Amino acid sequence: MMKYAFARLLLGFTLLLSWAAASGQEARPGDVQLAGQPAAGARADAAMAPVQNIYGRSHLSLNGRWSYIIDPYENGFYDYRRQAFDASKSGKGGFYDDRKPKDKGDWVEYDFDRAPTMKVPGDWNSQAEKLQLYEGTVWLRQLFEADPKPGRRYVLYFGAVNYEAHVYLNGKKLGMHRGGFTPFQFDATAALKKGRNVVVVKADNTRHQDAIPTVNTDWWNYGGITRDVLLAELPATWIADYKLQLAKGDARRLQGFVQMAGASPAQKVTVSIPEAGVTFAVQPDAKGRAVIDVPVKPLVYWSPQQPKLYAVEFSGGGDKVLDRIGFRTIETRGQDILLNGKPVFLRGISLHEENPLIPGRLRGQGDMRMLLQWARELNCNFVRLAHYPHSEEMTRLADEMGLMVWAEVPVYWTISWTNPDTLREAGRQLTDMIERDRNRASVVVWSVGNETPIGEARNAFMGSLVRTARGLDDTRLVAAALEIHRRGRDITIEDPLAQLIDLASFNEYAGWYWASNAEMLDFRFDIRLDKPVVVTEFGADALGGYHADADTRWSEEYQDRLYQNQFRMLSGIPGLRGMTPWVLADFRSPRRQHPYFQDFWNRKGLISDDGKKKEAFWTLKKHYDEVEKRYGP
Structure with missing residues (x-):
């Protein structure tokens, strides 16, 4: 009975046209609504609907050194009865007040002025040893000078805060936002003062089962304000x-x-x-x-x-906005992907938003350009930005550098498929990503998730996201990284989601998680879909500098042989039109605990944590050079 009840529940989901009323904008066609409930994209968090191209507006950067206070018990947010200070009648009492003692007898148990500082944008895990494995609340404060003008609107913008952010300006709560990889902004006009201003953020990176992403991921849960903070000025x-x-x-x-x-x-x-x-x-x-x-x-x-x-x-x-926009077409025809009407092979690589040479999240355009340049050195024309929306600067750089992009939301593994709030959150993050990057020519694929298990509830959940993506943008491909299935020696796709998306796109780890380098060549692909096939992941861990024979796991030789064998296996797929092997560079992950070979690193990178290219890097480059000769640039 439960499954039928849930099926009826999902029938209540509809596409809702709903812009935030505070901004005077129309509804967003990608927002999903459960009958009788707020829309998926509705901004009950008080955030404004996004202003397109915030960097093209007159703005003041609030990046720099922010004071911080670690608050594992959330004493700065709740009183001893676990009641939120900002929900009280006075709205006072929290750390966001940035209160100073009135006299020598006054009692105040925090002090931002004497607190340590960290760099923003930047995660806290990499900036303080005691925070390396910390999950919880950290308060961050920044002081700035402003001179607001009459008749102008002021917007406080955050590129990303992981995961939940409560934002206060001069003691007044502007709003709250959930989601660690999408931008948000608040109308700061009423709270902004001439002269000294104080912005305080309660950032909490605690994982939750019903969140997007959920508790179970294979990347580091970097907490904090990880992208730019701007105060933008707009006309009336x-x-x-x-x-x-x-x-x-x-x-x-x-x-x-x-x-x-x-x-x-x-x-x-x-x-x-x-x-x-x-x-x-x-x-x-x-x-x-x-x-x-x-x-x-x-x-x-x-x-x-x-x-x-x-x-x-x-x-x-009275407003003027300048942008740099590229124009191109992307479509599929049978088993071909057509860029500007011509067949193209997606010579790709997957990558995380992390520089292996510097701890923590990417902190600027230099880091981003380095990663994309490494992809260019591989002779890539395509990158998969996994497994969450990367920075807006990254897609703008891809525009500039000529790299097609697969953009993805963190619907990953063990999502709470039957929770309507989880679907609502997934729809909002997908909508935010598409709205932010829909003018970027580099973005050719919207991905609605990665390695999600087949099931009635999941199928309905993912189908809803596909419809949301198509409702928001019909000029790009919609895909997901599916899982494969093995029937004897045959590798197949048996996922009903494959019928709804534009690519037969899947992850497979022959030679690593199943079979060995010697055994993997006994398998064959049987993909019975008249769609382009894009293999979104394959690979093997290799500790950079560890050398042995090609049968010894963790060695560069094993990884290199696996790549060679993968090319032999994949050549048997008639519709193969692209691949994004896993992964460009080693990245940190708490799931990877082998004390010698991993040490909290996923070692599937083609570039090691000290920036050295492993043997498989050159093997993939050689393969792509050959592919380019066959299929053209």
């Missing part, structure tokens, strides 16, 4: 969002929309691409939304060989 009426891409099925038309917000959203917007000789105007409706659908002369297409980006200007309502 502003350009809140926009999308501009080539129309699906018609590369001679530009389609998308402009969304105005603020005091007078129904103001004309002009869009211009000077280099292409394109200028046109659109008239938003009373809710500030205007649809774009205009003919255009042939443009220079974005591609890995020629990553052409056009300067695009949106202006209206």
Whole structure:
């Protein structure tokens, strides 16, 4: 009976058009709603709907050294009766007050002024020894000077805080956000002061079974403010969002929309691409939304060989936004992937948002550029940004460097499939990722998850996410990293989700988690789908510098032989059109506990934790060089 009840429950999910009312914006077509409940993307956390291209606005960076207080019992948030201070009648009493003793007899049990500091953006695990394995609450405080102008709107923006963030400005709570990899922002206008301002963040990276991601992952749970913090200034009426891409099925038309917000959203917007000789105007409706659908002369297409980006200007309502946008088409036809109408083989690699040479999350564009340059050295034209949304700067760099991107949300392994709140959270994170990156030409695949187990509840959950992705963007491919199944010596895909997505995309670890280097060649792939096949993971752990024969696990030779054998196995798949082996560089993971070979590192990287390329790096590069000769660039 339970499964039928759940099936009926899932029938209550509908696509809801719901922008945050505070921003004056229309509904978001990707938001999923359970009948009688708030929408999946509805911002009950008080966050504003995202402002597109926040870096293109006038802004003050709040990055730098932030004072921090470790609070494992959350004394700065709850009183001794476990009641939240910010929910009390006065709203006072928490660490967010940043209170100082009034006199020598006053009692205050915290002091940000005397607290240590850490660098933001940056995780806390890598910046203090006592926090290396810490999961819980840390309070962070930053002081800054401001001079707010009358008639302007001010937005406090966070690129990412892992996992739950409560944000206070000058003692006033702006809101709360959950999700460690997507941006969020709050309207700070009312709380902002002329002169000295205090922003305090309660960051909590505690894992939860019903969260996205859940408790069980294979990467380090870095806590803290891990991406940029900005205070952006907007006019009274502003350009809140926009999308501009080539129309699906018609590369001679530009389609998308402009969304105005603020005091007078129904103001004309002009869009211009000077280099292409394109200028046109659109008239938003009373809710500030205007649809774009205009003919255009042939443009220079974005591609890995020629990553052409056009300067695009949106202006209206006293606001002006400049962006750099590439235009290209991506589609499938039978077993082919077509980029700008021509077949392409995705020569890819998977990577985490982590620099193996420096502890912790990536801290800037230099780290990101290094990882993407390593991918370029492999002769890649494609990267899988696993297993969560990476920084907006990463996708912008991929635009610039000519690397196609697989972008993914952390729906990973053991999700609470029957919990409607979990589905709502997954839908919101997927929506946030798509809304942020839908103008990035490099992003060609939206992935709704990784290695999720087949089951009625899971199938409904994942099917809902696929519909959400397609409702938000019909110009890109939708996929997921599926699991394979073995029937004797045959390797098959028996996942009903494969029927809903655009690629026959899957992970397989022949030679490592099952079979050996010698045995793996006895298996064959039997993929009975008329879709392009993309192998999203294969690989083996190898401790950099550890050498033995090709039958000795953990050696570079074993990893290298496995790659050679994988190429032989995969060559038997007629529809093979891409791969993203696991993984570009070694990365940290609490699941990897062998004291010698792992030491809390996943060693499947082609580059070691000291930046040295393992033997398999050169084997993959050679293979990609040969693939390029066969399939073209």
